[in-house]
Amino acid sequence: MTPEQFFRPDILAASAYHVPAFEGPIKLDAMENPYPWPAEMVDAWLDHLRRARPNRYPDPQAPALKAALRRFAAIPDRAELLLGNGSDEIILILLTALVGQPDAKVMAPEPTFVMYREIARWLDIPFVGVPLRADFGLDPDAMLAAVERHRPRIVFIAYPNNPTGNLFDADVIEAVIARTPGLVVVDEAYAPFAQASFMERLDDHGNLLILRTLSKLGLAGLRLGYLVGAPAWLTQFDKLRLPYNINILTQLSTEFALRHEAVFRRQTDEIRRQRETLFQELGRIPGVEVFPSAANFLLFRVADAGTVFQRLKEQGILIKNLDPAGGLLRNCLRVTVGTPSENQRFLSALRTILGS
Numbered sequence: 001m002t003p004e005q006f007f008r009p010d011i012l013a014a015s016a017y018h019v020p021a022f023e024g025p026i027k028l029d030a031m032e033n034p035y036p037w038p039a040e041m042v043d044a045w046l047d048h049l050r051r052a053r054p055n056r057y058p059d060p061q062a063p064a065l066k067a068a069l070r071r072f073a074a075i076p077d078r079a080e081l082l083l084g085n086g087s088d089e090i091i092l093i094l095l096t097a098l099v100g101q102p103d104a105k106v107m108a109p110e111p112t113f114v115m116y117r118e119i120a121r122w123l124d125i126p127f128v129g130v131p132l133r134a135d136f137g138l139d140p141d142a143m144l145a146a147v148e149r150h151r152p153r154i155v156f157i158a159y160p161n162n163p164t165g166n167l168f169d170a171d172v173i174e175a176v177i178a179r180t181p182g183l184v185v186v187d188e189a190y191a192p193f194a195q196a197s198f199m200e201r202l203d204d205h206g207n208l209l210i211l212r213t214l215s216k217l218g219l220a221g222l223r224l225g226y227l228v229g230a231p232a233w234l235t236q237f238d239k240l241r242l243p244y245n246i247n248i249l250t251q252l253s254t255e256f257a258l259r260h261e262a263v264f265r266r267q268t269d270e271i272r273r274q275r276e277t278l279f280q281e282l283g284r285i286p287g288v289e290v291f292p293s294a295a296n297f298l299l300f301r302v303a304d305a306g307t308v309f310q311r312l313k314e315q316g317i318l319i320k321n322l323d324p325a326g327g328l329l330r331n332c333l334r335v336t337v338g339t340p341s342e343n344q345r346f347l348s349a350l351r352t353i354l355g356s
């Protein structure tokens, strides 16, 4: 049997998740925290790792890390926690629960984080995308009508949304939670920058789950995501988790990092300040329409995104071109907030390209 005979036609037709090879000095495409750890923290971390025993399997429940996360994220006592190798893996776990349920559908407003649709496609679970309004807000009528019509098992709502950066109207999300027969997963990947969360509303809704990650906080390389919700739901999802999905180095390193919470709070506060500066400066460039953001990136629209993207890249500055997605994202680009000097170099290159 050849690979062409082996795989489903839609898998053969798909392209692999593309992470561009890039050697340039300024990488502003993936919402990473640009700041390294202080040198004495690196020393203490390496010392901490001496207790790792690589010959043993990691603790499948990671109790020390879970306790640290409970403190860090102010997780309600009654809620349970499930850890994933990034929140991507948790999306896979959530959707795996729907495999073999022929009437189960997944829903999300679009444009949004592409992995919801992507993983649903892998698993052959019908996915319903509900278009956002032109201002990237949730369309309450369209969302509620789609909920009535499709009766989704899982609705994903990124809050703030990626790639648009905005926080949806919380009242509309509440209405979606109230009307959805299945679960609503509020994905708070950008919580460190948002100053808004549904965590405190967990107790109000039996069908609400909160998805978080440490990636955007500054630990993207360690791969740790977590799901928070009622124990009755999480005990079942936990059966679909690979037992040793969080390796010992990630357990020790993330638990260590959370002890130095203040370092990350300083960094994310600085990123939020820089986001405001970058927003103001982008708004002053003729030919740029920039959109408000509660995350660590900004979405902006130009006349010809493909050319701007390419010319920035030639100058060693990588951002994300969203134009290929089309629709509301036509001619849109997404830039991650970097250090002040990275942001200035990006801005000055952009001004030159746009001739202002």
Ligand SMILES: *Cc1c(COP(=O)(O)O)cnc(C)c1O
Pocket: 031, 085, 086, 087, 088, 089, 113, 158, 161, 162, 187, 189, 212, 213, 214, 215, 220, 224, 225
């Ligand atoms: C980046 C991102 C994720 C994935 O985060 P990982 O934990 O690194 O897998 C999930 N959801 C949204 C909305 C994101 O932007």
